[in-house]
Amino acid sequence: MTGEVHVIGGGLAGSEATWQLAQAGVPAALHEMRPLRQTEAHKTGSFAELVCSNSFRSDEWETNAVGLLHEEMRRAGSLIMAAADAHKLPAGGALAVDRDGFAAAVTEKLEAHPLIEIVRGEIDGLPPAEWDSVIVATGPLTSPSLAAAIQALTGEAELAFFDAIAPIVYRDSIDTGVCWFQSRYDKAGPGGGGADYINCPLDKAQYDAFLAALLAAEKAAFKEFEAATPYFEGCLPIEVMAERGSDTLRYGPMKPVGLSNPYKAGTRPYAVVQLRQDNSLGTLWNMVGFQTKLKHGEQVRVFRMIPGLEQAEFARLGGLHRNTFLNSPKLLDATLCLKADPRLRFAGQITGVEGYVESAAIGLITGRFAAAECLGWKLKPPPPTTALGALLNHITGGHLSADSEGTRSFQPMNVNFGLFPPIATPPHPGGKGPRSSKGFDRKRALSRRALADLDVWLAPSASVAAE
Numbered sequence: 156m157t158g159e160v161h162v163i164g165g166g167l168a169g170s171e172a173t174w175q176l177a178q179a180g181v182p183a184a185l186h187e188m189r190p191l192r193q194t195e196a197h198k199t200g201s202f203a204e205l206v207c208s209n210s211f212r213s214d215e216w217e218t219n220a221v222g223l224l225h226e227e228m229r230r231a232g233s234l235i236m237a238a239a240d241a242h243k244l245p246a247g248g249a250l251a252v253d254r255d256g257f258a259a260a261v262t263e264k265l266e267a268h269p270l271i272e273i274v275r276g277e278i279d280g281l282p283p284a285e286w287d288s289v290i291v292a293t294g295p296l297t298s299p300s301l302a303a304a305i306q307a308l309t310g311e312a313e314l315a316f317f318d319a320i321a322p323i324v325y326r327d328s329i330d331t332g333v334c335w336f337q338s339r340y341d342k343a344g345p346g347g348g349g350a351d352y353i354n355c356p357l358d359k360a361q362y363d364a365f366l367a368a369l370l371a372a373e374k375a376a377f378k379e380f381e382a383a384t385p386y387f388e389g390c391l392p393i394e395v396m397a398e399r400g401s402d403t404l405r406y407g408p409m410k411p412v413g414l415s416n417p418y419k420a421g422t423r424p425y426a427v428v429q430l431r432q433d434n435s436l437g438t439l440w441n442m443v444g445f446q447t448k449l450k451h452g453e454q455v456r457v458f459r460m461i462p463g464l465e466q467a468e469f470a471r472l473g474g475l476h477r478n479t480f481l482n483s484p485k486l487l488d489a490t491l492c493l494k495a496d497p498r499l500r501f502a503g504q505i506t507g508v509e510g511y512v513e514s515a516a517i518g519l520i521t522g523r524f525a526a527a528e529c530l531g532w533k534l535k536p537p538p539p540t541t542a543l544g545a546l547l548n549h550i551t552g553g554h555l556s557a558d559s560e561g562t563r564s565f566q567p568m569n570v571n572f573g574l575f576p577p578i579a580t581p582p583h584p585g586g587k588g589p590r591s592s593k594g595f596d597r598k599r600a601l602s603r604r605a606l607a608d609l610d611v612w613l614a615p616s617a618s619v620a621a622e
């Protein structure tokens with residue numbers, strides 16, 4: 156092996172990490188098991204194969220967080236973005252790509268780079284002890300033997316094989332004229348203040364209507380290989396619980412006990428939906444116990460029936476998928492090293508981000524951290540005001556953990572403006588038409604701040620020689 160850094164997995168994240176290493180002048184060995192061994196979703200031997208949709212979502216950087224992430228990655232010399240731009244297809248404001256042309260372009264660039272060695276084959280356990288810098292980017296379908304070795308190192312509960320995602324709502328779209336802040340029995344708990352949940356009350360008629368809509372709503376199907384993977388009783392979809400009886404939810408996640416509605420003193424709600432703060436900024440709130448397989452449009456329709464959530468804007472909708480991912484806020488340090496074995500860094504979906512672009516973005520950051528370390532430089536994490544930094548912060552510390560409730564509270568996340576530190580809303584000039592509201596002004600201000608801060612981070616002077 157000639158590589159100074161070994162990257163395991165040539166998907167979206169591993170390809171980007173390898174490119175960033177090589178472009179920084181650091182030799183890298185990229186280990187990919189395909190085509191010798193396929194995952195349940197991949198079909199080719201190409202690097203950065205897109206396993207499902209061919210879309211990188213919105214390409215609009217001023218008012219869309221994933222569009223902003225595209226722009227930041229372009230500025231950081233991303234291989235994934237360069238190949239996507241070179242193979243884009245007409246798709247309105249979205250960036251859609253010709254998947255074969257895209258993957259072929261990534262593969263050619265990696266194979267042609269003089270500092271990159273390609274090694275085909277599965278890494279079926281922890282990397283050999285003599286590899287002193289490794290990036291693990293093996294994705295949501297990490298091969299079972301490697302996953303088992305990582306699990307043995309991290310502890311059984313810290314590597315999940317299914318995500319159980321409950322919707323996340325922007326705090327400022329919740330009607331606190333109907334809902335109130337209170338923890339059950341006013342319990343403060345560790346780090347709490349006795350009023351840590353937002354409670355949405357339902358009377359009997361509202362509960363019955365909600366239940367009927369939930370049961371009738373359209374569900375998304377499991378993929379064949381997912382159906383064969385058992386998932387825990389502790390993370391049953393809400394609609395599956397509802398099917399078990401009309402009171403199951405009232406005795407489960409919607410139980411109304413220990414709560415008193417200040418707007419209706421003396422009457423106990425028939426059922427309650429609770430939301431718990433999800434990030435340290437307090438901008439995102441998680442619907443407790445509401446993991447679901449309902450189709451996305453149906454989730455918005457049905458969950459807006461809940462009193463107080465009529466105008467809810469969702470930063471993330473629910474889902475349940477086969478997904479291998481770490482409990483990163485606990486296990487990884489600020490530069491994505493495994494605390495238990497710092498020669499291992501992680502990148503991509505396995506760190507708890509969701510989506511092609513986000514996975515590649517974490518590959519980009521990890522590659523830069525590993526390159527800086529090899530070159531004897533100390534690289535600060537990207538500022539949390541940037542899309543790259545906001546995403547990194549979600550993985551390494553921004554998420555507030557509440558792991559005591561059965562399902563692990565850290566779940567994969569797409570990039571969204573709720574992850575960014577707030578900004579004073581600029582004066583709204585008025586005007587009509589699409590994208591002229593205050594909300595869009597705020598997003599534009601966040602995006603401009605992000606790009607200005609990113610440029611400072613990308614400047615060579617941002618790295619300092621390690622002591």
Ligand SMILES: Cc1cc2nc3c(=O)[nH]c(=O)nc-3n(C[C@H](O)[C@H](O)[C@H](O)COP(=O)(O)OP(=O)(O)OC[C@H]3O[C@@H](n4cnc5c(N)ncnc54)[C@H](O)[C@@H]3O)c2cc1C
Nearest residue numbers: 164166167168188207208278293294298503504510511514
């Ligand atoms: C079925 C499915 C559908 C999805 N659809 C979408 C979608 O439509 N849009 C979207 O944005 N995201 C989608 N995702 C999420 C998507 O997987 C990720 O966004 C993205 O591919 C993850 O990038 P990654 O680099 O972390 O992992 P991957 O792109 O999966 O790359 C991991 C690589 O590691 C290799 N590997 C695994 N184990 C080993 C090993 N032990 N040794 C060597 N190599 C190994 C694999 O062969 C693979 O090439 C989907 C995920 C799945 C599972």
